[in-house]
Amino acid sequence: MSVTIRPYINNDTQAILTIINYNILHSTALYDYNIRTLEQQKAILEEKIAKKFPVIVAELDGEVVGFGMYSEFRFREAYKFTVEHSVYVDQNQHGKGIGKILLKELIDLAKNQNIHTMIAVIDAENQSSVHFHEKFGFTTAGIIKESGYKFDRWLDSVFMQLILE
Numbered sequence: 593m594s595v596t597i598r599p600y601i602n603n604d605t606q607a608i609l610t611i612i613n614y615n616i617l618h619s620t621a622l623y624d625y626n627i628r629t630l631e632q633q634k635a636i637l638e639e640k641i642a643k644k645f646p647v648i649v650a651e652l653d654g655e656v657v658g659f660g661m662y663s664e665f666r667f668r669e670a671y672k673f674t675v676e677h678s679v680y681v682d683q684n685q686h687g688k689g690i691g692k693i694l695l696k697e698l699i700d701l702a703k704n705q706n707i708h709t710m711i712a713v714i715d716a717e718n719q720s721s722v723h724f725h726e727k728f729g730f731t732t733a734g735i736i737k738e739s740g741y742k743f744d745r746w747l748d749s750v751f752m753q754l755i756l757e
Contacts, residue, residue: 595690597697600637600647600659607656608649609633611680620715620747621680623740637661645675646701650690657685660694662702665711673708695728703756710756715740716748730754 600608613627628636637647640663650658662677677698681690702710712730714721722732730752738746 596651676711712752
């Protein structure tokens with residue numbers, strides 16, 4: 593298995609949309625209720641790129657099987673050295689190390705952009721994501737109880753951070 597990481601191009605939008613919409617419908621990885629359109633997803637990705645934030649994709653045998661990105665954590669100027677990231681892998685490709693490759697690349701990109709802190713916001717039920725981030729040195733900074741509501745239940749958000757050196 594040879595996974596290639598490269599920058600996002602417009603032709604990747606449909607594959608990314610498929611991954612995102614699956615997670616919207618079937619998981620608490622995203623707290624969205626409604627699936628996105630191709631135009632909505634493309635606008636989200638283009639906005640990140642316009643702000644000089646990376647969007648990267650993982651390709652396996654010529655197919656996009658995951659993606660990662662980061663952007664501003666909050667919009668005040670003092671937060672300009674802190675980013676919130678996302679990593680998503682196609683549900684049929686979990687357990688193959690694709691997420692690890694994507695997150696490592698995002699961390700390297702953040703260091704190159706002089707980012708000081710990376711933030712992950714994870715649904716507390718998703719302990720595999722919490723453990724995944726711990727392997728990269730992320731630590732839990734706090735838990736916001738009942739901060740989201742999806743699938744007829746309240747959800748807690750785990751905030752994890754990695755201070756880059």
